[in-house]
Amino acid sequence: MSAIAGIDQALWDIKGKFYNAPVYQLLGGLARDKMKVYSWIGATVLQK
Numbered sequence: 001m002s003a004i005a006g007i008d009q010a011l012w013d014i015k016g017k018f019y020n021a022p023v024y025q026l027l028g029g030l031a032r033d034k035m036k037v038y039s040w041i042g043a044t045v046l047q048k
Contacts, residue, residue, distance in 0.1 A: 012026065
């Protein structure tokens with residue numbers, strides 16, 4: 001199933017390049033103005 005997802009993403013990318021438009025525009029445009037994100041680099045600081 002993940003191979004199909006990769007092909008699907010590649011086809012959307014090709015279509016976006018053909019029409020010179022980002023994929024989000026091909027899918028109907030912006031859905032929101034802002035988005036909350038979370039970031040973690042996985043490093044731990046050891047104190048002595």
